[in-house]
Amino acid sequence: MASVNSNYNNLKQNYLFYEVGQRAKKYSGQNPDKKVIKLGIGDVTLPLAPVVVEAMKKAADDMSKAETFKGYGPEQGYGFLKDAIAGYYARRGVRLSTDEIFVSDGAKSDLGNILDIFGKDNRVLIPDPVYPVYVDTNTMDGRDISFVDANIENGFLPLPQEGMKADIIYLCSPDNPTGAAYNKEQLKKWVDFANAQSAVILFDAAYEAFVADENLPHSIFEIDGARTCAIEFCSLSKTAGFTGTRCGYTVVPNELEADGVKLNKLWLRRQTTKFNGVSYIVQRGAEAVFSDEGIRQTRENIDYYRRNARVITDALDRLGIWYCGGLNSPYIWLRCPNDMKSWDFFDYLLSEANVVGTPGEGFGRCGEGFFRLTSFSDYDSTREAMSRIEALLK
Numbered sequence: 001m002a003s004v005n006s007n008y009n010n011l012k013q014n015y016l017f018y019e020v021g022q023r024a025k026k027y028s029g030q031n032p033d034k035k036v037i038k039l040g041i042g043d044v045t046l047p048l049a050p051v052v053v054e055a056m057k058k059a060a061d062d063m064s065k066a067e068t069f070k071g072y073g074p075e076q077g078y079g080f081l082k083d084a085i086a087g088y089y090a091r092r093g094v095r096l097s098t099d100e101i102f103v104s105d106g107a108k109s110d111l112g113n114i115l116d117i118f119g120k121d122n123r124v125l126i127p128d129p130v131y132p133v134y135v136d137t138n139t140m141d142g143r144d145i146s147f148v149d150a151n152i153e154n155g156f157l158p159l160p161q162e163g164m165k166a167d168i169i170y171l172c173s174p175d176n177p178t179g180a181a182y183n184k185e186q187l188k189k190w191v192d193f194a195n196a197q198s199a200v201i202l203f204d205a206a207y208e209a210f211v212a213d214e215n216l217p218h219s220i221f222e223i224d225g226a227r228t229c230a231i232e233f234c235s236l237s238k239t240a241g242f243t244g245t246r247c248g249y250t251v252v253p254n255e256l257e258a259d260g261v262k263l264n265k266l267w268l269r270r271q272t273t274k275f276n277g278v279s280y281i282v283q284r285g286a287e288a289v290f291s292d293e294g295i296r297q298t299r300e301n302i303d304y305y306r307r308n309a310r311v312i313t314d315a316l317d318r319l320g321i322w323y324c325g326g327l328n329s330p331y332i333w334l335r336c337p338n339d340m341k342s343w344d345f346f347d348y349l350l351s352e353a354n355v356v357g358t359p360g361e362g363f364g365r366c367g368e369g370f371f372r373l374t375s376f377s378d379y380d381s382t383r384e385a386m387s388r389i390e391a392l393l394k
Contacts, residue, residue, distance in 0.1 A: 007142040016132050016362035017041050023346070024356045031354075037385040039312075039373045040356040042176070042330065044241045046304060049297035052240060052285045059284035070280040075272045077103025077249070081283045084290035085249055094221045100253055100264060102271060103278050103286075105246040107206045107235035112137040113274070114202060114231065114250070117266040118168060118258075125166035127158050129177055129360060129367030131204070134170045143168075149366050156180040156324055156333065160193035169194055171220075172204035174211060177363045177372040178333040179325015181216050187223045194229035200258060201230040206248075209239040209302055211328045227253040231263070238330060238376075240289040240298045247278055247286045305330050308375035308382040315386035319393050330375045333360070337393055345371055353388040 014022070020040050028036050047053075062068035076082075082098040089096050104110045111133055124138050128147040138145055148164070150156040156178040171190060174181040182190075194201045201220065208218040220226045235248035242248075252264040278286075288294045309326040316323050316334055323334040336345040342359030349355045358374075360367030375382065 005140065007140050010139050011136055015136070016358070019362070020346075020356065020358055024350065027350050034354045036350070036354045036356060037377065037381050037388075038356040039375075039377055039382070039385055040358045042238070042374045042376055043243050044238065044301075044305075044376050045378050046241055046301045048241050048245065048285070049289070049294060049301065051291065051293045051297055052288045055288035056281050056285040059281040062284075063281065073277045073280055073283070075275050075277045076268060077101065077278065078280070078283050081287045084287045088290045088295075089219065089221070092218055092222060094219055096221070096251060097254065100251055102250045102252065102267060103283060104248050104250060104271075104275070105278055106237060106242075106248040107204060107233040107250075108133055110233050110248065110250045111202065111204060113270070114233075114267070115141055115143075116270050116274070117263060118200075122167035123165060124168045124170070125164065125199075126170045127172075127175075128365055129156075129363030129370070130170065131172060131176045132363065134202075135364075147364070147366075150175075150178065150180075151366055152322070152335075157182055157186060159186060159189050164193075166194075166197060166199050169199055169201045170204070171201055172206070173217075174207040174325070174329035174331075176204075176207065176329075177331055177358065177360065177367070179327075179329035179331040180333070181211060181213075181328040183215065184217050184223060187217060187220060188225075191220070191223050191225045191229055195225055198258075199229065200256070200263070201226075203230050203232045205232050206235040207238055207329055207331075208234065209298070210306070210330055212306070213328055216328060221251070221253075227255045229256070231256065236286055236289055239302075240286075240294070241301060242282075242286070245282055245285065247282050304379070305375045308377060308379055311379070311382050311386055312373055312375060315390050319390060321393075326375070332373045332375070334371050334373065336360075336369050336371050339369065342368055342371060349389065349392075353385070353392045355385045355388055 082101045085101050086096045124143050124145045126134050127150045148158040150158045157180050203220040220230045232251040236242035252267050254264050256263045312332050313326045321334050323332050326332045342361035346359045358372040360370030
């Protein structure tokens with residue numbers, strides 16, 4: 001008789017963003033005359049950059065000719081894209097070998113799938129509040145999870161604490177959901193802690209392209225010692241609008257070992273067994289992202305979202321509401337006014353201003369009383385949403 005993975009019984013009934021979507025859908029169905037503006041789920045609104053589209057069109061044409069047709073490609077990515085990614089890192093002084101780069105269909109997949117190469121008995125340390133995938137995927141595997149609190153007092157950037165123990169450590173910078181970003185000195189403390197514990201940092205750099213402060217690192221590999229303790233995950237979803245196109249990459253340094261085994265080799269073995277690679281057409285589009293023109297065009301899109309973030313933060317400043325994020329991140333993390341609970345504020349904004357955000361409680365215990373807004377809407381909608389919120393909260 002087949003049995004199920006009972007660890008799934010320990011998950012919340014609904015994934016956070018599914019619940020947000022269902023509540024918004026129900027309200028819209030009951031109020032068809034209301035224009036609901038969504039600043040909740042972090043999906044992009046601008047189209048792919050022209051240089052990316054042209055590269056994909058050319059790649060599609062390649063697939064129409066026998067002499068340029070591509071069938072199965074390398075599971076870890078085509079050499080032309082891995083060379084482009086290595087070149088992108090080199091711009092910031094980070095040297096990567098192409099065999100350390102693994103192309104995937106996005107950071108979310110790899111952040112869950114990477115757990116295949118780790119034992120179930122590893123102790124996992126996760127900041128709270130946090131992107132739910134980190135918690136849920138470890139819960140599915142039945143691992144022991146402990147949390148380090150992120151709060152106003154530490155700027156939502158927790159650091160290692162005396163007596164803390166961990167085998168796997170999750171970090172995200174710029175952070176989802178709070179938008180806070182670690183500086184090099186703070187990341188160095190985590191790197192030193194991980195090396196001292198023989199732990200592995202799973203570093204989510206999905207929002208690195210939004211870092212505006214040149215004193216802040218874009219990659220954990222800008223930190224001395226990271227190559228012996230860290231795996232980095234990155235995505236083109238927010239960098240270049242690939243949320244529907246799907247492409248990302250993971251960097252596993254050759255020096256990184258656990259139990260005397262190179263994790264690069266384990267990840268290669270896992271990917272060649274369980275993953276068939278990203279399509280040639282998508283990878284040609286991704287290659288164009290890292291060209292000089294691709295970087296220029298995608299930065300124009302990022303600047304557009306930064307302008308939206310300023311609309312949000314300027315309104316919060318006028319209202320006197322505490323927040324972080326927005327400057328180096330597409331997310332703005334605010335304290336709910338009048339000590340409201342997160343889901344109560346969600347319902348209040350939806351019913352009274354017809355604006356959807358994301359309740360902080362959905363990201364963890366320390367998120368209660370906070371709320372996330374995203375800058376990924378269009379500019380006019382962002383302005384209208386914040387105008388409604390200002391009128392409601394004044």
